[in-house]
Amino acid sequence: MQYFYDGQIRRYLTQTIRVFSNFVVKYGDGTLHRIPVVYGDADRQVASLMTQNSTSVLPTVPKIAVYITGLELDNSRLSDATYVGKMHLRERDVNTETNTYTQGQGRNYTVERLMPTPFVLTMKADIWTSSAEQKLQVLEQILVFFNPTLEIQTTDNYIDWTSLSTLSLKDVSWSSRTVPVGTQDPIDVASLTLVAPIWISPPVKVKHLGVITSVITSIYGNFETDNNRYIEGLGMPITSSNTTYTDLLDRNIVTITEYQIQVYNNQAILLGKTENVAPAEISLERAVRQGDNTISWETVFELYPGQYHAGSSTIFLKQPNGNYVIGTVAINPTDPSILQINWNLDSLPSDTLIDSQGRFFPDPGYGTGTQYRNSPGNFDAIINPFNIYPNNGISNLEVGDRFLIVEDIADTMTPWGELNANANDIIEWTGTEWNVVFNSTQILDRIVYQTNIYTGTQYVWNGVHWAKSYEGEYKVGEWQLEL
16 A cells, blocks of 8 residues: 555544643632643653753643543444445536636546544543642533533544544543642642544545546457356356457447547537538648538537636547547637647657658668658658649759659659659659659558648558548547546
């Protein structure tokens, strides 16, 4: 168990000291004086300060000293150690601008309280007096309260089920003096023995309550289970950790909103179930939604658990490699159908490095041979080789220049020399000829990221076509919000 300390026994002692606070005695001149209460088990440094580093200084009286004399496990109150008491709590929402509570619902929590351990705490209260009259005054004020017990409360925490206890008077020792008294010790000490049934609790578990925002249903055609998991008389545990499912037949994702989204230029808009954006294929043009049904993000946030906070609420976009691109969001104040996104740069995918020989980092041989480009994780522009070619849109060629082409190139196309390349390939100028450094017809099972230097947009190759990396259209189940 990790270290924890909550001062639980200390709180019982503190509350007992407060029980004896604010009692007074009347002096011979008729004045009332409050009796100080101290913790009786002072350490050496404190005791030295109280006596002013001298053995000739006597303690002042009257005074009450409280200290612990015993702590025992209470077997009679032991209960099921595995019991867990759960409480579901709902906070009121807080207006961060005015720092005040609103009438709305805030965060929800589940508190799991583990069974505490019972003990019996024994304490003593020594009452120091200089005369029998002082002792009688003090005891008469105190003893009347134990009829039969006093109730103490260690905390005002609503969820603390051990905050209440009782204080019982077990014994009274009238005097510390012996008869005959003599003249050497003027201070008389009466002792009260107090008993309190207490609990010492382990730390609670606090869980943030959530709402199911998506349900994924998958149907598989086959599964394999480790035979060593067979249990005699019970058969094979299908859901054991060693079960492997194969042949995915169908997968259905249902979310809290059933909306798709389009992400572009640090913004996101909502799309209906049947809406899409065009063009969906690789292009220099901005994708435009097909339809006029604008949807406000405010209606979506109302469906999610928690409270929307501009600049801190977060959006997650699932990438083809299984990772998430993350960003904080804020609704556009002039157009609630637009969600502005501030991306977490550490969550963006890294560009895939491709050398001039077409090898990927960190594959064997990467970087060997002649290299023509210093930045192998990007290309210079996207071009249509029929419309843009050397000396027609491409000028001042430098060694290492790369282009992503959207149409096939055959060796009969004179401006490109003897180059043969397919649409979606990346070609590179070596200074004397064009070479293919990314062959789209051969890279079918690898996710490749490349950045277009001309526009600053990152693209991803998914084995079929290029698409904008984290920008583009996200279908149901591919994005989620956390308010």
